[in-house]
Amino acid sequence: MLRSPLFHTDPELSHTCAYLSESSGGLTLTPDRMNSDHNAVYIKTNLFDPIKYGLDASFRLTNFTELKGCGCKVPRDQLLKLLENLNEAPADRGNSHQNGQHNGAKQRGTNGEKSAYDSSLSAIGVGLDSCLIPLRHKGLYLVQTTDFFYPLVDDPYLMGKITCANVLSDIYAMGVTDCDNLLMILATSQKFTPKERDIIMPLIIQGFKDCAAEAGTSVNGGQTVINPWVTIGGTASAVVRSEDVIMPEDAEIGDVLVLTKPLGTQIAVNAHQWLTTNPERAEKVRAIVPDESIRQAYRRAMYSMTRLNRNAARLMHQFSAHAATDVTGFGLFGHAENLVRNQHNSVNFVIHNLPIIANMAVVSRTFPGFGLLQGNSAESSGGLLVCLPRDRAAGYIEELRRLDGTPAWIIGTVEEGDRRVVWSEKMRVIEVPSGDEDLTAFCGI
Amino acid sequence: MLRSPLFHTDPELSHTCAYLSESSGGLTLTPDRMNSDHNAVYIKTNLFDPIKYGLDASFRLTNFTELKGCGCKVPRDQLLKLLENLNEAPADRGNSHQNGQHNGAKQRGTNGEKSAYDSSLSAIGVGLDSCLIPLRHKGLYLVQTTDFFYPLVDDPYLMGKITCANVLSDIYAMGVTDCDNLLMILATSQKFTPKERDIIMPLIIQGFKDCAAEAGTSVNGGQTVINPWVTIGGTASAVVRSEDVIMPEDAEIGDVLVLTKPLGTQIAVNAHQWLTTNPERAEKVRAIVPDESIRQAYRRAMYSMTRLNRNAARLMHQFSAHAATDVTGFGLFGHAENLVRNQHNSVNFVIHNLPIIANMAVVSRTFPGFGLLQGNSAESSGGLLVCLPRDRAAGYIEELRRLDGTPAWIIGTVEEGDRRVVWSEKMRVIEVPSGDEDLTAFCGI
Numbered sequence: 001m002l003r004s005p006l007f008h009t010d011p012e013l014s015h016t017c018a019y020l021s022e023s024s025g026g027l028t029l030t031p032d033r034m035n036s037d038h039n040a041v042y043i044k045t046n047l048f049d050p051i052k053y054g055l056d057a058s059f060r061l062t063n064f065t066e067l068k069g070c071g072c073k074v075p076r077d078q079l080l081k082l083l084e085n086l087n088e089a090p091a092d093r094g095n096s097h098q099n100g101q102h103n104g105a106k107q108r109g110t111n112g113e114k115s116a117y118d119s120s121l122s123a124i125g126v127g128l129d130s131c132l133i134p135l136r137h138k139g140l141y142l143v144q145t146t147d148f149f150y151p152l153v154d155d156p157y158l159m160g161k162i163t164c165a166n167v168l169s170d171i172y173a174m175g176v177t178d179c180d181n182l183l184m185i186l187a188t189s190q191k192f193t194p195k196e197r198d199i200i201m202p203l204i205i206q207g208f209k210d211c212a213a214e215a216g217t218s219v220n221g222g223q224t225v226i227n228p229w230v231t232i233g234g235t236a237s238a239v240v241r242s243e244d245v246i247m248p249e250d251a252e253i254g255d256v257l258v259l260t261k262p263l264g265t266q267i268a269v270n271a272h273q274w275l276t277t278n279p280e281r282a283e284k285v286r287a288i289v290p291d292e293s294i295r296q297a298y299r300r301a302m303y304s305m306t307r308l309n310r311n312a313a314r315l316m317h318q319f320s321a322h323a324a325t326d327v328t329g330f331g332l333f334g335h336a337e338n339l340v341r342n343q344h345n346s347v348n349f350v351i352h353n354l355p356i357i358a359n360m361a362v363v364s365r366t367f368p369g370f371g372l373l374q375g376n377s378a379e380s381s382g383g384l385l386v387c388l389p390r391d392r393a394a395g396y397i398e399e400l401r402r403l404d405g406t407p408a409w410i411i412g413t414v415e416e417g418d419r420r421v422v423w424s425e426k427m428r429v430i431e432v433p434s435g436d437e438d439l440t441a442f443c444g445i
Numbered sequence: 446m447l448r449s450p451l452f453h454t455d456p457e458l459s460h461t462c463a464y465l466s467e468s469s470g471g472l473t474l475t476p477d478r479m480n481s482d483h484n485a486v487y488i489k490t491n492l493f494d495p496i497k498y499g500l501d502a503s504f505r506l507t508n509f510t511e512l513k514g515c516g517c518k519v520p521r522d523q524l525l526k527l528l529e530n531l532n533e534a535p536a537d538r539g540n541s542h543q544n545g546q547h548n549g550a551k552q553r554g555t556n557g558e559k560s561a562y563d564s565s566l567s568a569i570g571v572g573l574d575s576c577l578i579p580l581r582h583k584g585l586y587l588v589q590t591t592d593f594f595y596p597l598v599d600d601p602y603l604m605g606k607i608t609c610a611n612v613l614s615d616i617y618a619m620g621v622t623d624c625d626n627l628l629m630i631l632a633t634s635q636k637f638t639p640k641e642r643d644i645i646m647p648l649i650i651q652g653f654k655d656c657a658a659e660a661g662t663s664v665n666g667g668q669t670v671i672n673p674w675v676t677i678g679g680t681a682s683a684v685v686r687s688e689d690v691i692m693p694e695d696a697e698i699g700d701v702l703v704l705t706k707p708l709g710t711q712i713a714v715n716a717h718q719w720l721t722t723n724p725e726r727a728e729k730v731r732a733i734v735p736d737e738s739i740r741q742a743y744r745r746a747m748y749s750m751t752r753l754n755r756n757a758a759r760l761m762h763q764f765s766a767h768a769a770t771d772v773t774g775f776g777l778f779g780h781a782e783n784l785v786r787n788q789h790n791s792v793n794f795v796i797h798n799l800p801i802i803a804n805m806a807v808v809s810r811t812f813p814g815f816g817l818l819q820g821n822s823a824e825s826s827g828g829l830l831v832c833l834p835r836d837r838a839a840g841y842i843e844e845l846r847r848l849d850g851t852p853a854w855i856i857g858t859v860e861e862g863d864r865r866v867v868w869s870e871k872m873r874v875i876e877v878p879s880g881d882e883d884l885t886a887f888c889g890i
Binding site for chain 1: 511512517518519523524526527528529575576578580581582585587589590591592593594595623625626628630633635642643646647650665666667668669670671672673674676678680682684
């Protein structure tokens, strides 16, 4: 796989990072690590400045929506109600489960059938992260997901990257590491001036496209419309064999749960926006943490959200993962619940630790509506929650750090139970450093 | 293929239509014709009545957007500008053309390469209706499209059907008749009351799902968010062999152009809305045609938009079609232009006839902004524009009428040229009847 240049807007950065990676201590960096480095450098040095593009200094991409990122999802209980008539057994494809729950919950027991096409995997609908459809071509499956949302960071280029990483994450959660095609879903805002539109939308598209290239895939289609709010998303598809997929259903008693990105992205992007747009809330935030800490958390969140879960998915195979999901709009608790309900074995997921971007736990105590400490706060382009044999978890975390340069955490255990998520009474918050020195560490400076 | 019941809201209709089809003159009706019948009966007898559902009598789905159907597309020239940086040659998949034009124009000559995977078809990006990606699995291709828009009719169930028919149409235009999976794209409006949301969204979903069943496929995923405007759409995917695809590139001098649905849907749905929401425009319309004619045109448009282009695609194989596209947001002229630019041969498409839903041509003379007579008016879920050998066109039209019960028209010819669309100076408008007796004819009463 060749790598394409990443920063058309600032070609010098490529050289900088190539140099940095050569001097970063003899590790054999993968292209993905290289891209992580690029993202960290970009966030530190090159964030979008509206004035540089001839736009008004007050221009903020996040002002072109009222809901942010995966926080725009219809709440889970309402969604299940809306989609309930999609739960009927399909009439003409006995092998395919049309539960249509759009990442909603799916009870174990509805997907136990074998395919009429003599496939070794059972079809699944949308109860979890991607659907899996046995194809007419023997031994092959279509794995597919779609996701779209609204801007949650002000840098349009990074917003494109975050969107693409978020879409791909759903197939990575199934252990599928190679995407065959991306379609892009776009809406430009009615409220953009023509100039804003012509500057912002191409940057978003470029970010999406560069992230696709990082993931070894490409964008070959899409739809662009006009909408009140800027909308961005995509569809990821892969045609795979059964051995390419890790079905999210084989958690065993004694396994541990690993999370590959910190929580708190939603509160970080909101708190950052309040600093300039909501004096009342800004004052409350400032009473707890200094502005610079919020900005650091925002940068750390951006870094985290642009990072692909692809290495996390590759390592799922290497370290014999039993099941996984990605943590997005329904929060850690919601996605853990979807996953545990889908298990063959009678297990519970017991959560002991919450790795949270530094200072966001304390901010969330002042703004309990996010539900961060209850696992209910939406995450955008969050990490994988991976169920691993106890003796493989340390190796998985170590190798992921080597490849991506970032930490992962054991946050819980798989115990005998009745397919529920148990929130430990002695929940420990792990403060995940967000200082510039930490971003620096990622890019090996 | 088994058929699923179509009208969960009114099960008696199934019996009615089954009876009707048995008495309809000895034709061996296909399931598709059966579905056409259902749609016609539904439109005549069972249109959405907000009062019946306990909603306010003034409730109109089309009030939950400011742009209608495929009329929400970003204009073609602006879109090409926005997407121009997706036109670069791909860096890491030499076989795949990332022109990313989202149904925009693509110049011939950018897709002449053969696949690195030893495939017999060249990859195409999104210059035309669907993208086509050679897969890692020899001899197989992923054909894929995504499309979403806003409500353009007031009946939520039919709106779901129209959306699904519109999405599938893009793969039918490539001659692909079997869809392997649909994903659904949904946004519920911020402005809905909870009651409106819980009544309207499930009806839309049901319509989408029933149309998928009519097409022999199913819905296995999607995303649902909150947005100012109701948004509906989907992604259609098929994994196919080369013989399943008719590449849109082999028009020959001497061919004729057949259109399988009448034009004028956009002006019909707008004029219908003006009758109740825009007194000034309503008055202008009433000066030309009576209200009932507008309502008839609206019903005819709904009937047309809910009809699948699947039989039209099947017959493309049987009658040796050389190329096709579907007519949607860029209007007849725009899509014809995209298609002619993609031809191997140096040809022009010369358009002589415009089949238009009755009375819409005269209304469009008072509202020239739609550009209907110039072929610029957006169509939603429009017909296929099929390029056929001259001696096969009559057979194609006749067989399509037998299967779908509806007319198609030879609207132009393929002549020597430089890949332009030529608009005949003696353009003839064909008034396509829209009276209730015509809908009745479709369903064989």
